[in-house]
Structure formats: structure tokens, C-alpha cells
Amino acid sequence: MPIHDQSYRRYRGNRARPGAAWAVIAWAGIRSLLARRLVLALLAFAWMPFLVRAVQIYLSVNFGEIALLAPTAETFRDFLEQQNFFVFVVTIYIGAPLIADDRRANALALYLSKPLGRAEYVAGKLAILFAFLLFVTWLPAMSLLGVQMAFSGSAEFVARNLFLIPAITLLSGLKVLLASLTILALSSLSTSSRYVGMLYAGVIIFSDAMFQALRGATGGSTAAWVSVIANLSQVGDVIFRLPARYDTPWLLSALVTLGLLGLSIVVLERRVRAVEVIT
Amino acid sequence: MSTPSAVARLDRVTVSYGTNAALCEVDAVFESGAVGLLGPNGAGKSTMLKALLGLVVPDRGQMRVLDLDVAREPLKIRARLGYMPETDSHIPGMNAVSFVAYCGQLAGLPSTDAMRRAHEVLHYVGLGEARYRNLETYSTGMKQRIKLAQALVHDPDLLFLDEPTNGMDPAGRDHMLALIRDLAERKSVNLILSSHLLPDVEQACDHVVVMDRGTVVANGPIAELKGPSGRLYELRVKGDPETFLRALREAGMECPDSEDDTLRVFVPEPLGPRDLFQLAERQGVQVRHLKPSLSTLEDVFARAVGEE
Numbered sequence: 001m002p003i004h005d006q007s008y009r010r011y012r013g014n015r016a017r018p019g020a021a022w023a024v025i026a027w028a029g030i031r032s033l034l035a036r037r038l039v040l041a042l043l044a045f046a047w048m049p050f051l052v053r054a055v056q057i058y059l060s061v062n063f064g065e066i067a068l069l070a071p072t073a074e075t076f077r078d079f080l081e082q083q084n085f086f087v088f089v090v091t092i093y094i095g096a097p098l099i100a101d102d103r104r105a106n107a108l109a110l111y112l113s114k115p116l117g118r119a120e121y122v123a124g125k126l127a128i129l130f131a132f133l134l135f136v137t138w139l140p141a142m143s144l145l146g147v148q149m150a151f152s153g154s155a156e157f158v159a160r161n162l163f164l165i166p167a168i169t170l171l172s173g174l175k176v177l178l179a180s181l182t183i184l185a186l187s188s189l190s191t192s193s194r195y196v197g198m199l200y201a202g203v204i205i206f207s208d209a210m211f212q213a214l215r216g217a218t219g220g221s222t223a224a225w226v227s228v229i230a231n232l233s234q235v236g237d238v239i240f241r242l243p244a245r246y247d248t249p250w251l252l253s254a255l256v257t258l259g260l261l262g263l264s265i266v267v268l269e270r271r272v273r274a275v276e277v278i279t
Numbered sequence: 280m281s282t283p284s285a286v287a288r289l290d291r292v293t294v295s296y297g298t299n300a301a302l303c304e305v306d307a308v309f310e311s312g313a314v315g316l317l318g319p320n321g322a323g324k325s326t327m328l329k330a331l332l333g334l335v336v337p338d339r340g341q342m343r344v345l346d347l348d349v350a351r352e353p354l355k356i357r358a359r360l361g362y363m364p365e366t367d368s369h370i371p372g373m374n375a376v377s378f379v380a381y382c383g384q385l386a387g388l389p390s391t392d393a394m395r396r397a398h399e400v401l402h403y404v405g406l407g408e409a410r411y412r413n414l415e416t417y418s419t420g421m422k423q424r425i426k427l428a429q430a431l432v433h434d435p436d437l438l439f440l441d442e443p444t445n446g447m448d449p450a451g452r453d454h455m456l457a458l459i460r461d462l463a464e465r466k467s468v469n470l471i472l473s474s475h476l477l478p479d480v481e482q483a484c485d486h487v488v489v490m491d492r493g494t495v496v497a498n499g500p501i502a503e504l505k506g507p508s509g510r511l512y513e514l515r516v517k518g519d520p521e522t523f524l525r526a527l528r529e530a531g532m533e534c535p536d537s538e539d540d541t542l543r544v545f546v547p548e549p550l551g552p553r554d555l556f557q558l559a560e561r562q563g564v565q566v567r568h569l570k571p572s573l574s575t576l577e578d579v580f581a582r583a584v585g586e587e
Contacts, residue, residue, distance in 0.1 A: 007402075007403055008399070008400065008403040008431065008461075008462065008466050009399065010434055010466070010467075011388070011392070011396060011433065011434035013388070013389065013392045014389060014392075015358065015386075015387035015388060015433070016387040016388075016389070017387070018354040018355070018358060018387070020387075021384075021385050021387075024381070024384045024385055025385070028381055028384075032372060097371075101371045101372075102370070102371070104371070105368065105369050105370065105371045106364070106366045106367060106368040106369075107368060107369065107370045107371070109334075109362075109364045109366070109368055110362075110364065110368050110369075110370065110382065110429065111385065112334055113332055113334070113357060113360070113362035113364070114357055114382065114385040114386050115354040115355070115357040115358035115385075115386060115387060116354070116357075116385060117354065273334075274329065274332075274334040275329055275334055275335055
């Protein structure tokens with residue numbers, strides 16, 4: 001005789017109101033990725049530059065004769081630029097399959113038949129990538145500020161450069177948003193994550209190669225706006241109150257970056273649908 | 280205004296994909312209980328279900344599901360709906376219990392409840408032993424059952440089942456239809472079963488909506504639609520059946536087939552059963568059994584779509 005009725009029973013418990021499903025998607029995605037050793041190794045490796053910078057700060061604080069190593073606003077901007085490599089790798093490895101795999105498995109119809117809209121689905125997927133990318137950009141950069149305070153035993157540097165907190169947040173946010181939306185848009189175009197990864201790498205590398213070629217041909221850097229990376233660097237300089245490094249107006253770089261964000265949103269709006277209509 | 284027993288209603292709904300109209304001015308009412316949505320491939324059945332889910336926006340017309348407006352409150356509707364898509368669908372990299380629990384959470388269940396319900400529904404659909412296996416290793420029949428499980432996990436008031444027996448072997452198909460029947464009859468789950476297979480609908484449903492080329496061609500209780508024709512009779516006689524059959528044919532009646540000792544006789548208007556008896560008496564044949572023959576759902580379908 002069965003001790004538990006294994007038949008179908010009606011559910012009488014609580015239900016969440018629509019609007020929280022993005023958190024379910026995000027949490028499930030983060031949890032499944034954290035279960036992979038390769039992801040953990042990648043994340044650990046992405047913190048190596050932080051350790052190097054922490055040693056640099058320690059030396060500058062404790063040995064006055066190497067004041068050359070003393071941190072400035074530029075140190076934090078350079079640190080965020082160093083992290084570009086890890087942003088690139090994490091974006092491809094984690095971001096490429098996010099929508100492509102769902103499209104391959106026809107999961108979009110399942111997701112969107114639940115009480116969640118397309119924007120919520122994208123927000124959930126975006127949150128997964130956001131979490132990992134902020135972990136390799138914003139978190140170590142802010143931690144460096146904390147390390148500086150801890151090693152020097154005073155908040156003088158931070159108080160003198162208080163703008164660094166919003167600057168780090170803004171530049172990290174911009175990098176992460178651009179990388180996340182671009183890879184998600186590309187991911188929504190294909191059912192192959194490998195192809196999506198190659199496409200993303202192509203966009204980043206080809207745009208920068210084109211800029212370098214134009215730079216060599218013209219002898220100036222007015223064509224920096226064609227490069228995704230150069231645009232971010234240019235905008236980053238302004239955010240960190242440093243002189244812009246290229247001849248392109250920073251506003252143009254900002255507009256191109258915003259344009260890329262807008263294009264990604266348009267692609268997502270058109271591609272993330274439960275029903276694919278081919279006319 | 281929906282009648283209380285109607286779980287879904289479409290009023291003059293038109294859905295087009297580009298220049299192709301998938302649904303044309305469709306009016307339909309789905310009563311509570313098990314309703315079959317029957318039609319050949321390309322009739323617009325899946326489009327209708329997707330429109331009712333709010334996944335496809337109609338060009339014209341209004342739809343209500345569970346007394347809620349589909350255009351205004353699609354999320355509230357989907358919270359009370361379970362959808363089993365026609366295509367092979369899953370979320371990659373998950374085992375069955377994680378997948379079903381995840382679907383429960385997406386539908387608003389707390390994580391512990393979702394996990395408990397996932398185990399329950401997996402047992403219910405017959406996947407209890409395979410619930411820790413990765414979905415990618417499942418057979419076609421198992422994939423159909425896991426799709427039913429994810430549609431059931433949040434205990435919907437209305438289920439949309441799009442071709443639930445596709446690709447299943449006869450035993451699996453019977454099991455799936457038995458589950459569907461059980462859900463409708465014993466668990467009080469309203470459901471719409473979309474299929475191009477007449478026996479599936481006939482076995483699992485009480486009502487049927489018949490579609491063809493984007494329009495509804497018949498709609499109502501299966502028993503009523505099949506109805507006693509009043510003109511086709513089954514009869515058994517004592518005496519010489521050959522002579523009697525000849526006499527029937529001479530009188531303008533048709534005898535399409537006979538099975539063992541049972542004759543099926545089509546009696547054209549204005550003739551009736553009285554004429555059968557009179558003819559039998561004249562031929563010296565005794566009528567031992569006479570009853571109006573019921574048409575099958577296949578007859579209803581053929582009549583509705585205008586097939587011979």
C-alpha cells in the first residue's frame with residue numbers, strides 16, 4: 001500500500017505575482033554556471049591583476065622612495081582597461097549560449113508561455129552576464145579603493161578622489177552593459193553559441209583592426225569612432241577626468257556606443273519571440 | 280460576455296503571417312472540460328492556441344480566456360494556463376526534476392513548492408524513475424511526457440495541449456490519452472487538445488472545435504455533432520438476408536456494408552423505419568433488432584471540411 005499519494009494533486013499554496021521571473025532566470029543561470037570548474041577558474045584568474053595592483057599599492061604606501069607606484073585616478077582607469085581582456089573572454093564564454101541555446105532547444109516558447117514577458121526574459125539573461133562581468137570589473141576596482149584605504153590607514157586618498165566611486169561605477173556599468181547587450185543580440189540571431197562567439201570576437205577585433213589601419217593610413221586618430229574598444233577608452237578618459245587620448249570628439253564616441261546599445265535592443269526586440277514568423 | 284462554462288472565446292479573430300491568413304474571422308467557444316481542437320495540418324490550430332496565450336497578436340478580433348481579456352492581461356492568463364508546445368522543447372543542461380521545478384518557479388511557485396510539485400507531477404506522468412536523467416537523453420515519448428509535466432507543475436486551470444501524442448508509440452499514446460482523460464474527468468483541469476488525429480480527440484474529449492483552412496467549420500459536443508443520423512440503421516433479421524437486401528435496394532435504400540449478421544441500411548427521406556418493417560413483412564423476414572446507427576467523429580470531420 002502506498003504511503004504517499006503520488007497522483008496529481010491541486011496546488012493550494014502561494015504564488016508570486018508576475019514580474020519576479022527574471023530573478024528566477026538569473027539565479028538559475030548563475031547557479032548552474034558557478035557549478036562549472038572552468039568558470040570558477042576563469043573568475044579566479046580575472047582577479048590576478050587585482051592582486052598585482054594591491055601589491056603595487058602596498059609598496060607605494062610602505063616604501064616612500066617608490067612613490068612612482070602611488071595610485072592616481074589613472075591607475076583605476078588603467079586597471080579597468082586591463083580587465084577588458086577578461087570582459088571579452090567572460091562575455092564570449094558565458095554570454096554566447098544564453099539565448100542561442102534556448103533557441104536551439106525551442107525553449108523560448110516554454111519561457112514565454114509562462115507569466116513573463118519578453119523584456120523580463122531578456123532582463124533575466126542580462127542579469128546573469130551582468131553579475132559575472134561586474135565581478136571582474138566593478139568589484140575588483142572598488143576593492144582596490146578599499147585596499148588603498150586599508151594599507152594607507154587613512155581615507156585621505158579616497159576623500160581627495162571621491163569622484164572615483166561614481167567614475168568606476170559608470171565606466172564598469174557602460175562596459176558591462178555594452179558587452180552584455182551586444183552578445184545577447186548576437187546570441188538571439190543564431191542557434192549556435194560557437195558561431196555567436198566568433199561573431200562577437202569578429203565585431204570587437206575587426207572594428208579595432210579597421211581603426212588601426214585607418215590610423216596608419218591617415219596618421220591621426222580621428223577614426224577612433226569605428227572601434228568599439230577605442231570608443232569605450234575615449235569615454236572612459238572623460239569619465240575619469242583625464243585628457244582624451246584620440247582625436248575623435250568624445251561625444252561622437254559616446255553616441256556610437258549608445259547607437260550600438262540601441263541597435264542591440266532593436267535586434268533583441270525583433271528576435272526574442274515565442275513564434276518565429278518567416279514570410 | 281463569456282458564459283460561465285466557457286473557458287476561452289474568440290470573437291471574429293483574424294491572424295496573418297505576412298500575407299497568409301492563418302485564422303480568418305474565427306468565432307469559437309471552448310467549453311469547460313476536455314475540448315478537442317481538430318483539423319488537418321495547417322488548419323490554424325497551433326496559431327489559435329498561440330493567439331489565446333497572447334504569443335501571437337491578432338490583426339482583428341477579441342479573445343477572452345478564463346474570463347480575462349487576452350490583449351490586456353496576458354500574464355495573468357498565462358499564470359493560470361499550462362502550455363504543452365507541439366515542437367520538442369526543453370531548457371538545455373537540466374535534468375527532468377530541475378527543469379520541471381524551474382518551470383514551476385517561472386510560473387510563480389516558491390522554490391520548495393516547485394520542487395515538491397515537480398516530483399509529484401513527474402511521478403504522475405510516469406517519469407518518476409527517470410527524473411534525475413538529463414533531458415537530452417530522453418526518448419521522444421519521454422519528451423512528450425516531460426512537456427506535459429512542465430505544463431502541469433503550477434496546477435493550471437486550463438491546459439493547452441498541442442499535438443500531445445506526436446511521435447509516440449501505441450502504448451505511450453494510450454498512456455498519454457489516459458492521462459489527459461484523467462486530468463479532465465478526475466482532476467477538474469480544463470483542457471484544449473489540439474490534434475489532427477481523430478481517434479485521440481474522440482478518446483479524450485467531450486466537445487470538439489473542427490478547423491479547416493483558418494476557419495471553424497464545426498463546434499459543439501461530440502455526441503451532438505455525431506448525433507443519431509436517423510437515417511442509418513443497424514438491423515438483424517431472421518430469414519433470407521440476400522432476398523431482403525435485394526428488396527431494400529429495389530426500394531431505394533442503401534446497404535453500404537454488413538458485419539456478421541448485422542446489416543447497416545441507409546434509409547433515404549421520406550422513408551422511415553416503418554417502411555423497413557413493411558418491406559420485411561412482405562419478404563417474409565423477421566426483424567429481430569433495429570437501432571439508429573451513430574456516425575463517427577470521422578464522419579463529422581469529413582462532413583465539416585466538405586470531404587466525400
